[in-house]
Amino acid sequence: MSIVAQAFHVLPKLIVLLTIIAISLTGQVNPSIFSKSDSTWIAILCAFTTPIILTAFYGVYQKQLEPIVRVLLLPFLPRGIVLNVLFVVYFGALAIIYKSQLIGFAAVVALSSLTSFSVFYMPGMLVLGFKEYMLPFLVFGHFIVLSAYSALILTNNFTEYISVFKTGLEYYVSIALATGLHVGSSPLYRNKANTIAYALFFILLSTLALILNIFTQIKIxxxxxxxxxVFTIIEWLGFLALKRGTTFCCVVLAVSLFGVAVGIDKCQGLIQFK
Known part of the structure; x- marks a missing residue:
């Protein structure tokens, strides 16, 4: 009797979840069933809902699925890395199929997550974060990706398949790279062994990127x-000025920020921001 009761307790939940998964997969494979005029947006929506629903399904039946998942996700590799790679492949393939920059952006986010970089929002605050020990991988991983992307553009090998990742590569990868370089170059970073090296690399890379901004179509x-x-340099000025007193530090920061504002105003015709 208890087995029958348990079956009635489990079966409806299983049926509901499998039905939702089937609907989401159908929306990806053949979205015109639901609406011909909005089929593209339905497919894109289902591209995001499917992994969410599968995650919920795993959460409900974790005990039963754990042995299978442990084998499928290669037990000798960290689960987070395997999942991120799967998300890169999943969103990357769908971005090309649907020619969607939104899904392409998600693929780039998943790729960036391999270096532990993440962005999340709290009320009144946008947080950029990563694991400290991953800093070298964060910097040079994103540098390689951005360099490869720039090389494709400069050599006229930029295809429509790559264009779906353009927004993510130009904005998200650039922000991740700049965040890593800023932390590594900061006078407040506790691991000061490579601070100067990061700072010099930051200045060199920023100068090169500025040249590309002015003379090529690579703007962002x-x-x-x-x-x-610039703000890393201001941070250094403030750090050094603070040694001579708080008032002097405030004056230096005020003058520096005013100089930045004037510089942006004067150079906005030369440097393009979008």
Whole structure:
């Protein structure tokens, strides 16, 4: 009797979840069933709902699915890395199929997450974060990706398949790279062994990105990197000025920020921000 009662307790939940998964997968494969005029948006929506529903399904039946998942996700590799790679492949393939920059952006976010970089919002605060020990991987991983992207554009090998990742590559990767370089170059970063090396690399890379911004069609990385680099320099000025007193530090920061504002106003015709 208890087995029958348990079956009635479990079966409806299983049926509901499987039905929702089936609907979401149908929306990806053949969205015109639901609406011909909005089929593209339905497919894009289902591209995001499917992994969410599958995650919920796993959460409900974790005990039963754990042995299978442990084998499928390669037990000798960290689960987070395997999942991120799967998300990169999943969203990357769908971005190309649907020609969607939104899904392409999600693929880039998943790729960036391999270096532990993340962005999340709290009331009144946008937080950019990563694991401290991953800083070298964060910097050079995103540098390689951004360099490869820039090389494709400069050599006229930029195809429509890559264009779906353009927004993510130009904005998200640039912000992740700039964040890592800012932290590594900061005078407040507790691991000061490579601070000067990061700072010099930051200045060199920002200068190169600025040149590309002015003379080529690669605009966003230069704007992002130069912005972060300028504020890193201001941070250094404030740090050094603080040794001579709080008042002197405030004056230096005020003058520096005013100079930045004037510089942006004077150079806005030369440097493009979008």
């Amino acid at each position: 990385p230069g704007s992002v990197l130069c912005g972060f680099c």
